[in-house]
Amino acid sequence: MTTRASEIYDQLxxxxxxxxxxxxxxxxxxxxxxxxxxxxxxxxxxxxALAGLDQAIDATCWMETLATVNGTYPELKD
Incomplete structure (x- = not known):
């Protein structure tokens, strides 16, 4: 499972x-x-559907993910 917004952007x-x-x-x-x-x-x-994905891609383009307190990016749970 992804842990970073940039990975979600790439998947979109x-x-x-x-x-x-x-x-x-x-x-x-x-x-x-x-x-x-x-x-x-x-x-x-x-x-x-493509228009919706375009909006999601546009919105996630500049998103960053903050690391946890210990500097890691743990897996997200389902």
Whole structure:
């Protein structure tokens, strides 16, 4: 598990790249049951998800993580 904000930032960039690839390849499909009333169109859903990831990437870009009192960065617990 990550312990630094910079690692989360890097993971968000990787996730965005991967989702964009899947979308560009037409490999994202949406559930067609009654539970999915909000996002029936996969292209629109991918666009919306990418926009959300862009916001998260933007927000975490300059974040720093403080070390603990003893100077370490312990693993975060689930």
């Amino acid at each position: 960039k990787t996730l965005r790249f991967q989702l964009e690839q899947l979308g560009n390849e037409g490999r994202v499909v949406m559930a067609r049951d009654g539970m999915n009333a909000d996002h029936p169109d996969s292209a629109a859903a991918v666009t919306k």
